[in-house]
Amino acid sequence: MADMAAAWEPVPRSRTFELVLARIEEQILAGRLRVGDRLPPERELVDMLGVSRAAVREALRVLEAQGVLRSRVGTGPSSGTVIAAMPDAGLTQLLRLHIALANFPMGDVVEARATLERASARLAAELVTKDGLERIRDPLLRMDDASLPREQFNDCDTDFHVAIAEAGGNRLIADMTIAVRNAVRHTLLTVFNKLDDWEKVASRLRAEHHAIYEAIAAGDTEAAGDLVEAHVRGFHQDIVKKIIDGADPAAP
Amino acid sequence: MADMAAAWEPVPRSRTFELVLARIEEQILAGRLRVGDRLPPERELVDMLGVSRAAVREALRVLEAQGVLRSRVGTGPSSGTVIAAMPDAGLTQLLRLHIALANFPMGDVVEARATLERASARLAAELVTKDGLERIRDPLLRMDDASLPREQFNDCDTDFHVAIAEAGGNRLIADMTIAVRNAVRHTLLTVFNKLDDWEKVASRLRAEHHAIYEAIAAGDTEAAGDLVEAHVRGFHQDIVKKIIDGADPAAP
């Protein structure tokens, strides 16, 4: 037809599990399979598609890793393989590995975090509900406890940022924000544990968090966005960078 | 120890393939496995880990779907299972399915696109090279051909936005931008094909694209960001929404 030239590249020597995958994706993209629907049992898929059970299972594994499926043994209503929807789990896992592989240098990750969290905070300031505000406030207050171990401080920090992302009501932006934050969770904990002046750093983070919270609670879109962006950028510039430099990852 | 309370939730009844997965991820996160390294052959992993080959293969499938691995048969240097790095492939696939499952409503996707592409354009305006500028210009000029079929117009549009994302030099933001744009590729094509006043719409898009290009070429960060954001938002508001409303997906 009109095309040419662009049509000769892929030729993916399709392995059978990829064919199975394609069949299932087809149904999802066409809307015939929706969240909550059950797939036929593995053995039935084997008969229907004429492939081995191993091939079916490999396809299902892939979809499960993407957060699209959920499998349970047994007979009851909640058993079998059903279409689920847990994008952030798959997203987090994917980003975590790729960040570790340094396909995404720390600087890029920080830039992305700043972008996403800025957007999240702006949305939150606009749309947050009374309930959402409480979810943000809870980890904020828990972090005020000066005796909180660093690991739990880190978890609360994560919760705080996640709560903001979810308060904005945009699932996609929230999930990407959460995934990126989770992906650096371990790195940040390492940094925390290496700090000599921990209390000083913690105080600074607390103060910034409180300012962000106030801006969101006040519905001040611009301030919320700017503060979060500065918070993410500043933390990395002033603190993380010093620690990581010289302590190159993957060096023996 | 100091903890308690938070430690009693997960208990993920680990299936064996998950254990295998954990072992491999461990090595990646620790930096012992880096891009280009080869994993032991499947049969060796079987011996080392004391599990069946099926379990090993399921774990490898998951990593492959995440764009972390690449497997090839045969013996030579490029054969076997090696650590690769193709984040955007996995990312695109994941988002595509979840968008189809409507976990991510169109409005959220547009908001995310606006956010990401704004950031991309700003970075591009700051950092673009002569070469990068040409990559943006190429699809731009191809789209000027008024006789271009809609499908190829759509592809060029994708190329244009992808080129901007890559010109910014931030892989993570670029990959997320690309994944989101690719994930809506099919939807947009459907919309294009339903338009009565196609030429009018195409002209508008062309004009907006040219303005964006000029801003990036001139290094005008603010303008580039604002124009792209307006472009993405406006296109959806004025055009896509009208078409999609009433033509609910997944309805017979």
Add this chain to the structure above:
DNA sequence: TTGGGGGCTTGGTCAGACCATTACTTGGTT
């Protein structure tokens, strides 16, 4: 020196069996 062919390594696929978990059914007991 060069060309070709056999053999080895590696992922891809399959068949068939058995295990573990879960819910439903059935039947006996109080």
Add this chain to the structure above:
DNA sequence: AACCAAGTAATGGTCTGACCAAGCCCCCAA
């Protein structure tokens, strides 16, 4: 009639062992 326990069927999870197909390497013959 109500309740509890044993049995049973359905389902995912795992393993074994086999064979196929794609590549590369090396050795031998010309």
